[in-house]
Amino acid sequence: MQTLTFRFPAGTAPKRRVHLGVVASGDLEILLTPHPPGSDADAAEVRVRTSVDGFDAVWRQVLERFFERSPMTGVWELNDFGATPGVVNLRLRQAVDLALAEQDPQ
Amino acid sequence: MTVTDDIGRLLARHSVRELTARGRALALLDDGSAHELLGPFDHLESPWLEPQGVVPQADDGVVVMRGSIGGHRAVVAAVEQGFQGGAIGEVSGAKISETLRLAAADGSAGTPVTAVLLLETGGVRLQEANLGLAAVAEICDAVLVARTHAPVIAVIAGEVGSFGGVSIAAGLCTEVIMTREGRLGLNGPAVIEQEAGRTEFDASDRALVWAVHGGTQRHAQALADRLIVDDIDELRDAVAAAVTAGVKAVGSHRSERVDVLAARLALLDPATTPTPAQTRELWGAHYEVPEAVPTPAPVPSASPGPASRGFTWLKLLSGVDTPDAVIASVRMAVTDQAVYLAVVPDPASPYHRARHGEVGLAECLALAQTLRRIVAEDAARPQRRAIVAVVDLPSQAYGRIEETAGLHQAIATTVDAYAAARTAGHPVVTIVVGTALSGGFLTHGLQATRILALDAPGVEIHAMHKPAAARITRRTVDQLEQLGSRIAPLSYDVRTWATLGLCDALLPVADADHPTDAETATVTAALQQQIEAARTPVADLSYRLDTPGALHLRGASRHVRDELARQWAAER
Numbered sequence: 001m002q003t004l005t006f007r008f009p010a011g012t013a014p015k016r017r018v019h020l021g022v023v024a025s026g027d028l029e030i031l032l033t034p035h036p037p038g039s040d041a042d043a044a045e046v047r048v049r050t051s052v053d054g055f056d057a058v059w060r061q062v063l064e065r066f067f068e069r070s071p072m073t074g075v076w077e078l079n080d081f082g083a084t085p086g087v088v089n090l091r092l093r094q095a096v097d098l099a100l101a102e103q104d105p106q
Numbered sequence: 107m108t109v110t111d112d113i114g115r116l117l118a119r120h121s122v123r124e125l126t127a128r129g130r131a132l133a134l135l136d137d138g139s140a141h142e143l144l145g146p147f148d149h150l151e152s153p154w155l156e157p158q159g160v161v162p163q164a165d166d167g168v169v170v171m172r173g174s175i176g177g178h179r180a181v182v183a184a185v186e187q188g189f190q191g192g193a194i195g196e197v198s199g200a201k202i203s204e205t206l207r208l209a210a211a212d213g214s215a216g217t218p219v220t221a222v223l224l225l226e227t228g229g230v231r232l233q234e235a236n237l238g239l240a241a242v243a244e245i246c247d248a249v250l251v252a253r254t255h256a257p258v259i260a261v262i263a264g265e266v267g268s269f270g271g272v273s274i275a276a277g278l279c280t281e282v283i284m285t286r287e288g289r290l291g292l293n294g295p296a297v298i299e300q301e302a303g304r305t306e307f308d309a310s311d312r313a314l315v316w317a318v319h320g321g322t323q324r325h326a327q328a329l330a331d332r333l334i335v336d337d338i339d340e341l342r343d344a345v346a347a348a349v350t351a352g353v354k355a356v357g358s359h360r361s362e363r364v365d366v367l368a369a370r371l372a373l374l375d376p377a378t379t380p381t382p383a384q385t386r387e388l389w390g391a392h393y394e395v396p397e398a399v400p401t402p403a404p405v406p407s408a409s410p411g412p413a414s415r416g417f418t419w420l421k422l423l424s425g426v427d428t429p430d431a432v433i434a435s436v437r438m439a440v441t442d443q444a445v446y447l448a449v450v451p452d453p454a455s456p457y458h459r460a461r462h463g464e465v466g467l468a469e470c471l472a473l474a475q476t477l478r479r480i481v482a483e484d485a486a487r488p489q490r491r492a493i494v495a496v497v498d499l500p501s502q503a504y505g506r507i508e509e510t511a512g513l514h515q516a517i518a519t520t521v522d523a524y525a526a527a528r529t530a531g532h533p534v535v536t537i538v539v540g541t542a543l544s545g546g547f548l549t550h551g552l553q554a555t556r557i558l559a560l561d562a563p564g565v566e567i568h569a570m571h572k573p574a575a576a577r578i579t580r581r582t583v584d585q586l587e588q589l590g591s592r593i594a595p596l597s598y599d600v601r602t603w604a605t606l607g608l609c610d611a612l613l614p615v616a617d618a619d620h621p622t623d624a625e626t627a628t629v630t631a632a633l634q635q636q637i638e639a640a641r642t643p644v645a646d647l648s649y650r651l652d653t654p655g656a657l658h659l660r661g662a663s664r665h666v667r668d669e670l671a672r673q674w675a676a677e678r
Contacts, residue, residue: 001156001159001160001161017147019145019146019147019164022126022163022186022188022189023161023162023163023167023188023189023190024186024188024189025188027188029146029163029164031146031147031164033147049156049161049162050161051160051161077164079161079162079163079164080161081161
């Protein structure tokens with residue numbers, strides 16, 4: 001297991017906190033917590049805990065590209081159990097969709 | 107019905123199996139009523155996984171949701187099968203037991219809350235071995251209390267099924283609801299194959315696996331109450347019907363029907379392992395005493411007894427030189443003040459997987475019958491006798507006949523009997539003199555109000571023996587031992603086990619097979635002291651979270667208890 005932390009510039013604030021996914025084989029869990037109201041934090045603070053060691057560079061690339069396109073602020077916790085980059089991307093996009101939906105779908 | 111109708115119905119189904127635990131809990135509760143307690147943002151993770159290099163999950167794999175079912179107050183505890191195979195650790199276990207306790211507390215205050223347990227689990231999480239085992243014992247105890255106030259309903263509807271100690275809890279529930287895809291048993295097929303070889307159980311033979319453990323079979327054996335197809339509407343209807351059926355009368359739960367277990371076992375011939383279909387024919391479709399039960403073979407007169415550590419201590423502690431044989435493998439020593447029980451090896455047992463002191467079907471029955479008899483005999487006595495479980499057992503019995511017959515239900519019958527003795531006011535004290543592993547210890551030992559252990563070579567308390575635990579957690583035995591020196595619940599060292607808050611006294615003995623007179627006297631005196639202490643009645647096992655050891659090492663369980671209670675009260 002390895003813990004990685006990243007910080008990406010971001011500007012879109014989530015409307016709510018979001019949880020999705022499961023720490024199951026080939027999948028990951030995401031918790032997105034908005035920065036406290038009034039805070040002028042302009043970054044995505046990301047912590048990844050992954051069961052697979054040695055993929056630091058891949059994580060950086062996947063996350064960098066994602067946050068370039070979807071620069072959502074907040075504290076992002078990713079608990080990963082061997083998800084492929086495709087699955088990671090999918091889950092991240094789901095999280096953004098849920099965070100921006102007009103009504104709380106959860 | 108036409109083919110088109112069938113297909114239409116099939117397409118309209120919403121599979122339970124394909125949902126996550128959170129999705130299942132949401133789908134089960136009335137629309138708009140669900141509210142999650144101790145959700146992922148409470149970050150109540152297992153404290154034991156990350157130090158072992160295992161990624162935790164924010165809710166530790168159990169989702170607790172309050173709401174209503176058909177308008178009745180209900181709470182759902184759903185195990186997430188995807189996370190660690192649904193295995194129960196300290197936090198996830200405490201979430202289930204504390205949920206049941208809160209439901210029971212509301213029930214005793216006049217507002218019954220139905221508890222639904224969605225069980226998808228391989229049993230105790232081996233990374234948290236001894237705390238998982240303790241959690242399962244406490245879940246069993248909590249089910250027994252909660253089911254007197256409102257139904258406790260077990261649902262087994264997923265891919266994983268229910269195995270390990272959690273299945274004992276299922277065997278204690280008011281009702282068990284299963285799908286055909288669901289499985290229910292004590293030892294999973296892969297574990298049996300690993301322990302006993304492919305001729306005992308071929309885990310790759312899916313037809314065999316489902317014939318033995320599958321929902322259709324368990325329902326036909328009356329070990330499950332309702333069989334449904336994998337559809338959320340059907341599940342809601344079945345649970346609603348179980349809620350409406352209400353609590354069962356005292357004495358009518360499956361786990362209280364010692365008579366049925368006795369009759370069913372009398373009909374089995376262990377020499378020729380019966381097929382799953384034969385058990386249905388023999389036993390009938392109801393959990394009642396079948397007609398034409400043969401008289402059980404008389405128990406052979408007490409042989410001198412085996413040379414086992416358990417037997418040695420049974421004699422030493424009771425002062426009885428020739429303990430009775432309830433059966434050859436369950437020995438009992440009776441004094442004016444106490445009844446001592448030990449499970450011992452019986453090399454001639456007709457159950458070939460239960461010859462080395464394992465807790466199997468016959469042992470469960472013998473223990474349950476004895477415990478129920480003692481409780482009945484002492485009802486009129488001014489002071490109830492103590493019950494002392496002398497523990498030296500390698501495990502539960504890993505075998506095909508055991509699973510075919512439903513060992514989880516037999517164990518539930520014994521667990522129920524131990525808890526009944528405790529609640530009736532018997533001091534129930536366990537003393538571990540040798541190995542105390544896994545389901546064997548859950549059956550014979552962990553329901554006591556006081557637990558003592560010898561501090562001696564060969565005393566070992568754990569969820570699984572070392573080589574198997576190493577294989578399953580993908581480690582070498584050396585790695586496991588090294589981790590055990592850092593991670594308290596994982597340790598095989600009884601001194602470390604004694605720090606977990608479950609041990610009331612650790613008693614040094616140099617050689618437990620040949621104790622000196624002085625050592626025997628010290629241990630006997632300590633036991634008597636614990637018996638006296640156990641005369642102060644306790645309502646349930648919840649006190650275990652307030653022992654000095656628990657303050658130190660079960661902080662996560664205590665946090666679950668306190669925070670869940672706070673959120674529960676805020677919900678009212």
